[in-house]
Amino acid sequence: MTAEREIMKNQKIYHIVCFAILIGILIIFIALSIYSGSIKYPPEQITEVLFGNCIDNSIVRIVKEIRIPRALASAVLGGALAVSGFLLQVFFSNPIAGPFVLGISSGAKLAVAMTMIFFLERGMILNSAGIMLSSFIGSMISTGFILAVAGRVRKSSSLIVSGIMIGYICSAITDFAVTFADDSNIVNLHNWSMGSFSGIDSDDIKVISATVFPVLALTMVMSKQIGAYRLGETYARSLGINIKLFRIMLILLSSILSATVTAFAGPVSFVGIAVPHIIRGILKTSKPSLIIPASFLGGASFCLMCDLIARTVFAPNELSIGSVTAVFGAPAVIFIMLRRKKTEV
Amino acid sequence: MENPVLHTESLSVGYGRKIIVGDIKISVNAGEILTVIGANGSGKSTILKSISGQLKKISGTVYIGSKNFDRMSRQNISEKISVMMTDRIEPELMTCRDIVEYGRFPYTRQSGILSENDRLKIDEAMRLADVYKISERDFNHISDGQKQRVLLARAVCQEPRILILDEPTSFLDIRYKLELLNILKKLVREKNIAVIMSLHELDLVQRISDHVLCIDGEKADRYGTPEEIFSGDYISRLYNITSGSYERCIPELEAVKGTPQIFVISGNGTGINIFRRLQRMNIPFASGILHENDIDYFTAKRLAETVITEKAFEPISSESFIKAKKIIDSCQKVICCIEDFGTMNMLNKNLKEYAEEKNFLINEMQNV
The missing domain is CATH 3.40.50.300 (P-loop containing nucleotide triphosphate hydrolases)
Incomplete structure (x- = not known):
């Protein structure tokens, strides 16, 4: 009895330490993102801006209107992506499910591109709510495809392959549409469709937060059910869970999260798979009440880091965020597949 | 009900x-x-x-x-x-x-x-x-x-x-x-x-x-x-078994422990079902007098709290008979599964009559 209480206490301490470290890393990356950029300012000057006693307007503008929104956007959207991936992994009981590999992000991208082109050609500019809505619809459509496939194939590797195929098809159509659309605004669209956290302003941040945080809270509330679902549908049902409603909720919440990301930053790959996996490995548990917030923190740091690399390594040229996340995320996927080889994916 | x-x-x-x-x-x-x-x-x-x-x-x-x-x-x-x-x-x-x-x-x-x-x-x-x-x-x-x-x-x-x-x-x-x-x-x-x-x-x-x-x-x-x-x-x-046949097999659950509450007189396989039922009902019981080559003996040995035995092919001895009587006196309930007795188990018949006399004999279907 005492020995076992001891283990539980040690586990608790370990988890608290992990969370403290995750929060610490996040703060460091946020600071790094604010302090570095294509124009080099001395750190003291930026600190002055942050504490509101700087008189140089150009620095204030760059920090407050570009760097801070960009850092916050990378953090919140990165966290959202990681949680979205986690929810999909629960839904498909498959560790390599994620919004990007299942083609959900690409579906959203296609829908957003089509709506934008439609509006641009009529001389109108789509507001962020409109972009989010079309992104959500796009992700729901490709989720629908994936669900139809999942109903027919039992093997989870086939599911992933069909997801990647759907992703390619959507991307191809998007590229096609973007290339042939005749408007100068399309240049922006092209940048967006490659994936980037640039150009997000503080109004966007408000919309993003108002979407992501309530969904995150709802996900946390559902963590008891998500936990039970790990035992499989039969046991979850026998514990009194309404499986149909639960699955619909999972897909909806996950789609809202990934659609928000796609709407503002375009498709960002592999965060959804790599981060929850790394977090599980660090926390040595799969308890959703711990994994969800930890994945959010981890996803936030991961995207901040990737964004930092994307905009500083070849400055003033920027890499697309997807290329950087892929460099770190794709090996994680390969690693998971290799490890699961024994138990057959 | x-x-x-x-x-x-x-x-x-x-x-x-x-x-x-x-x-x-x-x-x-x-x-x-x-x-x-x-x-x-x-x-x-x-x-x-x-x-x-x-x-x-x-x-x-x-x-x-x-x-x-x-x-x-x-x-x-x-x-x-x-x-x-x-x-x-x-x-x-x-x-x-x-x-x-x-x-x-x-x-x-x-x-x-x-x-x-x-x-x-x-x-x-x-x-x-x-x-x-x-x-x-x-x-x-x-x-x-x-x-x-x-x-x-x-x-x-x-x-x-x-x-x-x-x-x-x-x-x-x-x-x-x-x-x-x-x-x-x-x-x-x-x-x-x-x-x-x-x-x-x-x-x-x-x-x-x-x-x-x-x-x-x-x-x-x-x-x-x-x-x-x-x-x-x-x-x-x-099970549509056409080749081979289904025979009762060997495994048994644990015997119920405690002072025997029922004495079962049986032999030649007549007692096995009673033994198992008593085990399921969680009633400790005694069984006898069984010859060591009797099919009931093998089941009784594993399910009964006490088994009064006799060597194979020998008539029942008076020591065993007295032992059995003692247990019958203490549990005051007897089930007899045998109807026809032979020379070797004649004393089992005496046990049955003894139980009848004392009004200990109960019907096996009766709710014990």
Whole structure:
């Protein structure tokens, strides 16, 4: 009895330490993102801006209107992506499910591109709510495809392959549409469709937060059910869970999260798979009440880091965020597949 | 007659619209074990899935107590029924304790935080299923038999009134089969739970079940006590055995310990069913006087608290006779399964007459 209480206490301490470290890393990356950029300012000057006693307007503008929104956007959207991936992994009981590999992000991208082109050609500019809505619809459509496939194939590797195929098809159509659309605004669209956290302003941040945080809270509330679902549908049902409603909720919440990301930053790959996996490995548990917030923190740091690399390594040229996340995320996927080889994916 | 914990009315089960088994009548009381038997693919699992709400029924009604299952809330049902099915689960990074904890799911708030009481129930269930020692091990890294017992512990700490198990002994070797069934017996006795399960091992079915339901090609063919079902060549017909034959096999559950309450006079196989029934009813008993080559002797040796024996091919000695009389005097209840006595067991006849004189003799069908 005492020995076992001891283990539980040690586990608790370990988890608290992990969370403290995750929060610490996040703060460091946020600071790094604010302090570095294509124009080099001395750190003291930026600190002055942050504490509101700087008189140089150009620095204030760059920090407050570009760097801070960009850092916050990378953090919140990165966290959202990681949680979205986690929810999909629960839904498909498959560790390599994620919004990007299942083609959900690409579906959203296609829908957003089509709506934008439609509006641009009529001389109108789509507001962020409109972009989010079309992104959500796009992700729901490709989720629908994936669900139809999942109903027919039992093997989870086939599911992933069909997801990647759907992703390619959507991307191809998007590229096609973007290339042939005749408007100068399309240049922006092209940048967006490659994936980037640039150009997000503080109004966007408000919309993003108002979407992501309530969904995150709802996900946390559902963590008891998500936990039970790990035992499989039969046991979850026998514990009194309404499986149909639960699955619909999972897909909806996950789609809202990934659609928000796609709407503002375009498709960002592999965060959804790599981060929850790394977090599980660090926390040595799969308890959703711990994994969800930890994945959010981890996803936030991961995207901040990737964004930092994307905009500083070849400055003033920027890499697309997807290329950087892929460099770190794709090996994680390969690693998971290799490890699961024994138990057959 | 007490009210059954679960009963069905003209229940038909199957997938989609296709009926696999129709017109099923199940009725199980608290503290009873009902076993469903039948050939592979006969629909045993389908029945269990349907009465536990995993599968939509085609027609008919399931009642829990006096309530209609379909009108009960999910929460309410989860407090009444727990299941252990054949689906293999491979949860990532979960210890055995994590798995068992989910048995408390219906009783915790949305936060999922366990109370002290919940922890006690979890410990108790893990001890009962003999998995307490491996509670911190990763569920994916233990043997199939251990997994099965962890899942049983999970089902137990859900504190159900009805426990539904689909082939709980699959993947287990004979030792764990017997252990698992002993645990079930204990549960039924101590917690007054009703158990409905499917089982392939017919020898074990006879030992553990209070009632047996036989499924044979689209219908619930027979329902009765194991003695009724396992008589004659019914089993061979049920399983369509055409080559070879079905014989009663050897395994037995544990003997009931305590002062003998009943003395059974038997011989030549007449006592085996009584022995097993007494074992199931948890009544310690004595048996005699049996020759060491009598078929009853082998069963009695394992199930009876005391067996009065005699050497093979020898007439019963007076020492054995006196010993037997002493036990009869102390338990004051005698069941006699023999009608015709021979020269070798003449003294058994005397025992019977002695019991008759003292008015100790009871009918075997009488409710002891």
